[in-house]
Amino acid sequence: MTTLQTERLVLRPWRESDAEALYKYAKNPHIGLPAGWPPHTSVEESLDIIRNVFNGPEDYAIALAGDPDTAIGAIALKLAGSSTLFPEDDTTQAELGFWIGEPFWGHGYVPEAAHELLRHAFDDLGLATVWCAYYEGNTKSARVQEKLGFEPVSITPEVPVPLLHDVRTGHENRMTRAQWEQLNAK
Structure with missing residues (x-):
């Protein structure tokens, strides 16, 4: 699997x-609950998540460039068959997901990591569209998506949140290759 780098970050x-x-960061309810997953309850649970959830071909740990061995967050592209935002057999699209530990909020790390993963999606993987979504009230995720240039597509009431046995209002956004190229024209 690829390792990606920015000026301040390593995605590995x-x-x-x-x-x-x-576990140190994912046990915090301010991280998972807004994103639709319960806080981790043990190191063993976090290990299970690494083995069985963060094991996709485009799942990355976010680390600071000065300390690449310490994960501080997660970012991923969910490819065909692993997202509900596009047809499961469509290999031209992906869904972007991300989070970062609370001590690292407000430093611009998530937009920086997401920008690099979008570059990878469009330039290296040749994707046509990247989707990104958030639940009503997750203002941090909404702001990141806005900063990156995602275009609002739909708002869906009563979206199931299975890991929390809940339903919420979902906001679905997307970016096409043409939008990416326009936003990043030199």
Whole structure:
């Protein structure tokens, strides 16, 4: 799997040795609950997440460039068959998802990481469209998507949130290759 780098960050494959760092940040209810997943309850649960959830071909741990061995967040492209935002057999689209530990909020790390993953999606993987969504009230995710240039597409009431046994209002946004190229024209 690829490792991606920005000026301040390294996006790299998850390792089993990341379980303690993952638990440190993912146990915080301010992280998972707005995104639709319960806080982690143990290092063992975080290890299971690394093995069985963060194991896709485009799942990355976010780390600071000065400390690439310590995961501080997660970012991923969900490809065909792993997103409900586009047809499951469509290999030209992906869904972007992300979060970062609370001590790292407000430093612009998520937009920086997401910008690099969008570059990778359009330039390296040749995708035509990248989707991104958030639940009503997740203002941090909404702001990141706005900063990146995602275009609002729909608002869906009563979206199931299975991991929390809940329903919420979902906001679905997208970026096409043409939009990406226009936003990044030199």
